[in-house]
Amino acid sequence: MNVLIAVLRELIGLFVDDGSLALMILAVVMLAGILATLTPDLNLVAGALLLFGCLGVLLANVARAARRW
Amino acid sequence: MTGSFAHIGPAMTTAFLASLVEAVEALTIVLAVATVRGWRPAGLGAFAGLLVLALIVVALGPLLDRVPLHLLQLAIGILLLLFGMRWLRKAILRSAGVIPLHDELTTFAAETAELREQARRNEARLDWLAALATFKAVLLEGLEVVFIVIALSAGRGMLIPASAGAVAACLLVAGVGFVVHRPLARVPENTLKFAVGVMLSAFGVFWTGEGLGVAWPGADLAIVGFAVLFLAVGFASVAFLRRPRIKALS
Numbered sequence: 001m002n003v004l005i006a007v008l009r010e011l012i013g014l015f016v017d018d019g020s021l022a023l024m025i026l027a028v029v030m031l032a033g034i035l036a037t038l039t040p041d042l043n044l045v046a047g048a049l050l051l052f053g054c055l056g057v058l059l060a061n062v063a064r065a066a067r068r069w
Numbered sequence: 070m071t072g073s074f075a076h077i078g079p080a081m082t083t084a085f086l087a088s089l090v091e092a093v094e095a096l097t098i099v100l101a102v103a104t105v106r107g108w109r110p111a112g113l114g115a116f117a118g119l120l121v122l123a124l125i126v127v128a129l130g131p132l133l134d135r136v137p138l139h140l141l142q143l144a145i146g147i148l149l150l151l152f153g154m155r156w157l158r159k160a161i162l163r164s165a166g167v168i169p170l171h172d173e174l175t176t177f178a179a180e181t182a183e184l185r186e187q188a189r190r191n192e193a194r195l196d197w198l199a200a201l202a203t204f205k206a207v208l209l210e211g212l213e214v215v216f217i218v219i220a221l222s223a224g225r226g227m228l229i230p231a232s233a234g235a236v237a238a239c240l241l242v243a244g245v246g247f248v249v250h251r252p253l254a255r256v257p258e259n260t261l262k263f264a265v266g267v268m269l270s271a272f273g274v275f276w277t278g279e280g281l282g283v284a285w286p287g288a289d290l291a292i293v294g295f296a297v298l299f300l301a302v303g304f305a306s307v308a309f310l311r312r313p314r315i316k317a318l319s
Contacts, residue, residue, distance in 0.1 A: 007209065010212065011212065015148060016151065032278075044286070050281070063309070069168065
């Protein structure tokens with residue numbers, strides 16, 4: 001049972017370490033998804049939002065983490 | 070041939086490097102168990118872990134073929150973004166000295182100390198506990214390898230090159246570990262994690278975009294461009310985070 005719990009914990013931990021990073025990534029993906037659905041002809045704009053949104057989220061997250069430690 | 074390597078190269082290399090990191094971590098636990106209790110329980114636990122991993126792959130593989138491609142790309146892309154950016158974030162913070170580097174020798178010492186403490190408390194059950202420790206280590210680290218291989222290959226016919234990269238890394242680490250009988254503390258784990266985090270994040274953006282219907286310019290080559298951008302942001306973050314610390318130290 002302990003092994004099963006450890007495996008489940010590890011599975012979640014694979015993707016979520018810092019909760020705010022995961023939430024911000026999901027928010028960027030959702031925004032890009034909405035944009036891609038509303039303007040299918042401008043799908044590259046949604047792609048750019050996805051790419052630069054993720055880069056921005058990473059920068060903001062490490063800066064915040066560094067201030068915290 | 071050059072064209073085909075350009076096609077399979079990023080997936081194969083990423084799978085190789087990521088598996089190298091995971092295999093080194095699993096090896097440390099297996100060696101700790103073997104040092105305290107011998108190779109029999111260590112090997113049995115590791116073998117059982119590999120068996121469960123193989124069952125997971127066999128069960129999961131056919132299921133993935135039934136998922137519509139766009140949905141699969143989107144789901145795997147998001148998981149790759151979460152996974153890759155988590156690794157990259159940690160590698161940046163470690164490179165900048167914000168959090169300490171992962172040390173295999175410390176992990177090895179902690180694991181052997183824990184096993185010796187368990188031996189003191191309950192000698193009779195120790196072989197079982199030792200086997201369980203290697204089973205858990207191989208299963209948990211192996212799950213990451215399986216996820217990376219599936220994520221890099223799903224729906225793109227990359228299963229064989231990505232698996233070959235992963236298997237080569239595991240065999241290399243197992244071979245070196247078997248010869249030297251010590252944790253592979255000299256492997257530049259954080260540099261590998263940095264590189265793999267960059268590549269997985271780039272793959273994640275690519276797959277998620279494809280799943281959302283984005284037609285990336287340059288098709289697969291866009292992944293290289295994304296990797297360059299993630300690498301540049303990673304290096305800039307390390308330089309930016311290091312500066313105040315250096316000032317404070319001086």
